[in-house]
Amino acid sequence: FSWGAPQAHLLLPLAIALWIAWGDLRTYRIPNYLTLGTALAGIIFQVAVNGISGAGSGMLGLALGFFLLFPVYLLGGMGAGDVKALAALGAWLGPSLTLMLFCYMAIAGGLMALGVLIYKGLLWAKIRLYWSYLVSWFLLRQAKVKPGPAPEADVQGIPYGVAIALGMVALFWRGG
Secondary structure (H helix, E strand, C coil): CCCCHHHHCCHHHHHHHHHHHHHHHHHCCCCHHHHHHHHHHHHHHHHHHHCHHHHHHHHHHHHHHHHHHHHHHHCCCCCHHHHHHHHHHHHHHHHHHHHHHHHHHHHHHHHHHHHHHHHCCCHHHHHHHHHHHHHHHHHHCCCCCCCCCCCCCCHHHCCHHHHHHHHHHHHHHHCC
16 A cells, blocks of 8 residues: 555545444434535536546446445345445546445445344354245245244344445555
8 A cells, every 4th residue: 555646536535435434333324415415526526627527427426326226225225325325425436436436345344244143143044044045946936935033133233334434445545
């Protein structure tokens, strides 16, 4: 790691991602003013740095960030604030860096979820459940397994803003 100009454009998005994580840890919410302000500022930044083509890059990053997480939101895997946070950071980063951020934060989020499952003693129950879904689907071409009783404490309480921030730290560390 060496400090240089390539990381300079990542400083403000990094600070915003850390702000998002801090708020998500405290309240399990990511405020709309933060995501909307970040998205608008990101597009303005893109235009200032790259001219009119920057608007396209910012909008593509915003759309990519949104559509990468929106299916997970629809399945109940995360909150809308998490989706909007990645979209907003995508406006700053453009599409290629947004995709890199998504990969880093997916790894961080997966490790966080794994840690919570281990801590709460739910790992093997989840593995058995999803294994039975998988076997049922391959043998019967449909998931006919009846879900057991819902565990009292599940992974749904993970503040994914932390994973987003960890992904942004990794992106910054790698130099974009």
